[in-house]
Amino acid sequence: MGEDFIFYIAAAWMTVLFCISVVLVISRRTPADRIQALDVLTLILIALLVLFSDSQSVPYYLDAALVLALLSFIATVAAARYYAGGKIF
Template structure:
């Protein structure tokens, strides 16, 4: 039963990933693109977490944590750059 739930969760995250990609392509301004990329990274982090649990390995969690930290920092820098014209 848990394998079925994990398969459903991974399939749902994959569909959300395609939907987020379409949202990214249709974004009109930079702030919407930043938000769409942040959502895409969150979905990829969720997929890496599901893979880590289903395959019983820990390095997917390490990759998910590193990606989440890089995404958070990049989102802050890009949002500040768009609003102020300079990153720091």
């Protein structure tokens, strides 16, 4: 009961944080705030993937979490460069 209970509490908490992050992405006015909220959103999604991978003992979700982390980093850098100067490359 202990491990399952902790998993459900952590998954519920991450789901609440995910919903709050979605609201922040939609409600923020400046692009910098939206970029930051979207980065937090992907971080929470990565944490959910890792949590699910550990609870189900499926290592393939860790690969998906790693790919999502890399894509999130690239997207954040590209969005910040576009916001700062109008050019990505």
